[in-house]
Amino acid sequence: MAELEVRVISERREGLLVELGRVVSEHDHVLVRQRLAPDTQGASLTLVLRGPDERRAALERALGTHPRVVRLELAPREAAMPPDEVVPVAAELPQAVSAPPKTLGYGAASAADVVQVEHMLPSLAKDYPRIFPWLINLEYAVAAEAREASLHLAGRRAGAWVFRRDFLFGARLALGDALRRIALPALRELVLVELHGHQLHVRGCPLCQPGGLSGGRFFCGFVEGLLADALAGGVPRASEVSCHCHGEPECVFKVGS
Ligand SMILES: [Zn+2]
Numbered sequence: 162m163a164e165l166e167v168r169v170i171s172e173r174r175e176g177l178l179v180e181l182g183r184v185v186s187e188h189d190h191v192l193v194r195q196r197l198a199p200d201t202q203g204a205s206l207t208l209v210l211r212g213p214d215e216r217r218a219a220l221e222r223a224l225g226t227h228p229r230v231v232r233l234e235l236a237p238r239e240a241a242m243p244p245d246e247v248v249p250v251a252a253e254l255p256q257a258v259s260a261p262p263k264t265l266g267y268g269a270a271s272a273a274d275v276v277q278v279e280h281m282l283p284s285l286a287k288d289y290p291r292i293f294p295w296l297i298n299l300e301y302a303v304a305a306e307a308r309e310a311s312l313h314l315a316g317r318r319a320g321a322w323v324f325r326r327d328f329l330f331g332a333r334l335a336l337g338d339a340l341r342r343i344a345l346p347a348l349r350e351l352v353l354v355e356l357h358g359h360q361l362h363v364r365g366c367p368l369c370q371p372g373g374l375s376g377g378r379f380f381c382g383f384v385e386g387l388l389a390d391a392l393a394g395g396v397p398r399a400s401e402v403s404c405h406c407h408g409e410p411e412c413v414f415k416v417g418s
Pocket residue numbers: 366368369375376377401403404405406412413
């Protein structure tokens with residue numbers, strides 16, 4: 162497993178990360194970091210990728226011949242970003258106005274960019290569980306003040322969809338059982354996760370890069386959407402109490418009802 166850094170020049174930034182993200186995962190690589198910036202020719206997208214060495218040449222070829230790619234540059238290995246360097250993804254994005262509230266109400270979704278979220282959902286369902294390029298794309302597609310609420314709404318819609326698909330006909334459960342029998346297996350399709358009491362610990366969350374903004378609102382919404390019709394009593398509420406983007410080893414989500 163080696164890290165590979167490539168820089169891609171494209172005429173447009175819209176949808177670029179999603180389209181190239183698909184090529185990356187088709188070649189058994191994962192996206193470690195990305196940086197999207199304006200360029201005189203349109204957009205410049207730097208990708209740090211990780212995957213098996215034997216797939217690397219094919220991936221480079223596929224990226225280099227992709228119709229969206231005007232030019233592909235490979236970073237010399239010694240010049241590649243060291244693994245722990247913080248890449249200012251957030252610098253591309255207007256800063257969030259304020260920290261998310263500790264307790265998330267459903268009213269938060271009122272500020273979501275519903276049109277963008279609805280537009281993305283069919284693609285999210287089609288590519289599920291490889292959804293993170295779509296979510297990262299959503300973060301770029303919406304206004305800064307709508308970012309967190311849009312992620313939250315996308316999470317709720319995705320969670321409700323997964324519940325209907327996989328868990329609909331079970332009995333209603335106590336919160337602890339619902340977390341163990343529904344939230345944990347559903348989240349394991351997406352990320353490395355463990356359950357400790359009523360807290361979900363996510364390791365290496367692809368939406369929360371160190372030094373960037375937290376994408377944890379997606380997971381809050383996802384768990385709330387998953388469990389909305391699953392609990393014997395109360396309405397699920399999730400909040401992120403610790404986040405990888407602030408240097409913590411894990412993102413921790415507290416769930417209550
Ligand atoms: Zn996080």
